[in-house]
Amino acid sequence: MHLGALFIASHVLTSGSVRETARRFQLSPSTVSTAIHNLETELAMTLTERASGELATLIASGRVLEGLEPIMAAIGELGQWAGHDGAGIDEAWASRIPVKIVTMERFLEVADQGSINRAARRLRLGQPQLSLQLANLEKFLSHRLFERQAQGSVLTEEGRRAYQIFMAISQAWNDLKSSADERYRRTARSLRIGSIIPTGSESWVARCLGSLVSEWNVRRNNNAISLVSMTADDLREALKSGRIDVAILDSVFGLESFRHRELLQTDMVVIAPPDSTETSVADLVASHAICMPSPRTGLGHAAMAFSYERAPNRRLRSQDITAADSLPVIVDLVANHGYVSFLGRVSAMPIADKVRIVDLDEHLPMSYHVAFNHRKAAADACTVIIEVAARITSETVARTIRPTDAGARETAA
Known part of the structure; x- marks a missing residue:
């Protein structure tokens, strides 16, 4: 200076x-x-x-x-x-x-x-x-x-x-x-973990991170845990720039240079207003405004493609399809403002008391991943996250998802 x-x-x-x-x-x-x-x-x-x-x-x-x-x-x-x-x-x-x-x-x-x-x-x-x-x-x-x-x-x-x-x-x-x-x-010792923004405190993401912190500290690891929730786009940029060490997200697109492991598998469902009466996904998509995750995310991209395919003649569809990277906002729009949206079943199940869950007419699989950098502490945290996610999701939706075994395949570009 x-x-x-x-x-x-x-x-x-x-x-x-x-x-x-x-x-x-x-x-x-x-x-x-x-x-x-x-x-x-x-x-x-x-x-x-x-x-x-x-x-x-x-x-x-x-x-x-x-x-x-x-x-x-x-x-x-x-x-x-x-x-x-x-x-x-x-x-x-x-x-x-x-x-x-x-x-x-x-x-x-x-x-x-x-x-x-x-x-x-x-x-x-x-x-x-x-x-x-x-x-x-x-x-x-x-x-x-x-x-x-x-x-x-x-x-x-x-x-x-x-x-x-x-x-x-x-x-x-x-x-x-x-x-x-x-x-x-202190910053160098801390392990920085970023996640997609959870739907709420009851979501599997929030519960998974809470269990991670608890178990991590019980094991007396040398690295302190630092948590942050952000949009999928921001997660990718933060991982690339080194601002976080681990990212929990629904797609590893663009992260080929990082190690990653599949966290869990689920399928996509529609969440609709609790008082809605439409029985088919096509009718829901045609009759309601849509708010969905950003098409830049794995879930958002799949949901956007599905909605257009199922309702090609949907009235005013270009004017009332809203993309939002905040899951709490999406849930509020569906529960209180008459919108419909798409989520992974594992994310929809904990909010079943707030929204109506409607199955698609065909199985559309999707998966969540953890991507991480070269630090040993990051790999150790991923193992704990996978174990916790498997336990939490098996307790709540054992019949609808298949958690990946803790020894899931690991890839490196």
């Missing part, structure tokens, strides 16, 4: 505005955004988020601002020493300080060793490279920092002042970074 970037990021966190900071320092918004992004990356934490087009600072930003206070004070002292104080610190100058923290720490190492050669060996740098960095630092500050003597390098009076300022910055930054390193270690 450059000192200038830290100065910019501090003002963003204080003002809560990228554009206001950019105007204040006469910088482009992209430069300001990059500064705050780099700080978030260095500290391994999110400090801001976009809400309705506006920047919102998160609670964690307050603690970071406190940690940056010694650095801001040191930048003010640096500006005063360099002749950029005036009535107050020259903010335009401070926001453009090109000095990196790593360069300051190398200066401190040379001062502590009393020799550029010894410091270069400890830092595993070339002596010419280190000498050039020190020369550029002296040029920026317009002060000579070392007297080069036969015995080594000795700090000048200006160098001793720079030492005090840079030491304050280094200590404050290392305090912030040590907290970030601990957060990173």
